[in-house]
Amino acid sequence: MKEGIHPKYRPVVFLDTSSGFSFLTRSTIKTDETVEWQDGNTYPLARVEISSASHPFYTGKQILVDSGGRVERFRRRYGEQPVTSHPAKKATRSAGTGSEPAEG
Numbered sequence: 001m002k003e004g005i006h007p008k009y010r011p012v013v014f015l016d017t018s019s020g021f022s023f024l025t026r027s028t029i030k031t032d033e034t035v036e037w038q039d040g041n042t043y044p045l046a047r048v049e050i051s052s053a054s055h056p057f058y059t060g061k062q063i064l065v066d067s068g069g070r071v072e073r074f075r076r077r078y079g080e081q082p083v084t085s086h087p088a089k090k091a092t093r094s095a096g097t098g099s100e101p102a103e104g
Contacts, residue, residue, distance in 0.1 A: 013043045021053035
């Protein structure tokens, strides 16, 4: 492995800003903030918006986070329309559209 080209792999505290949950792991993320952890040591702090403590997949709760009004704009445009299934159309070939080149 070449020296001096890889980022420093170090212990980092990640803080979930939406739930207040924090955990200590190792990472190469660059950050200017530090925090004193439960063991008394000071570690770099990385703030994240979603972690396993706040993600709906892990919590079982549906939380709608819409930062730009995209969901509301979608609902205004398309409304709450029921989903309908359309039968798949089969591709039809004309007599002149094959894989062979046309003569001429």
